Amino acid sequence: MIIKLETITAEDYFGGCPVCGEACLINVETEDCPSESWFVCQTHFVKWFVGSGLFSNLNSPEEEGQNWILLDRCREVVPVAEGEVIRRYGRN
Numbered sequence: 001m002i003i004k005l006e007t008i009t010a011e012d013y014f015g016g017c018p019v020c021g022e023a024c025l026i027n028v029e030t031e032d033c034p035s036e037s038w039f040v041c042q043t044h045f046v047k048w049f050v051g052s053g054l055f056s057n058l059n060s061p062e063e064e065g066q067n068w069i070l071l072d073r074c075r076e077v078v079p080v081a082e083g084e085v086i087r088r089y090g091r092n
């Protein structure tokens with residue numbers, strides 16, 4: 001097995017997953033706000049909050065429920081900033 005060093009640059013304005021740099025926007029409705037926005041990485045189950053009322057929440061009730069399930073599974077982290085380089089060891 002070869003283990004090699006990979007470098008990944010976070011490309012999203014709102015930051016990226018500390019492990020892989022990915023960012024996926026999800027919106028949820030809360031008691032206080034019709035659209036709270038989070039970014040998640042669905043591979044590493046991490047999330048970070050980006051703001052309230054930034055993006056429209058266009059979820060169907062089913063999507064809203066799925067987003068809450070996903071948020072519950074994710075651990076809150078500090079994302080890597082846009083342009084920041086992540087170094088990690090990958091296998092292939």
Ligand SMILES: [Zn+2]
Pocket residue numbers: 017018019020021022041042043044045
């Ligand atoms: Zn990730």
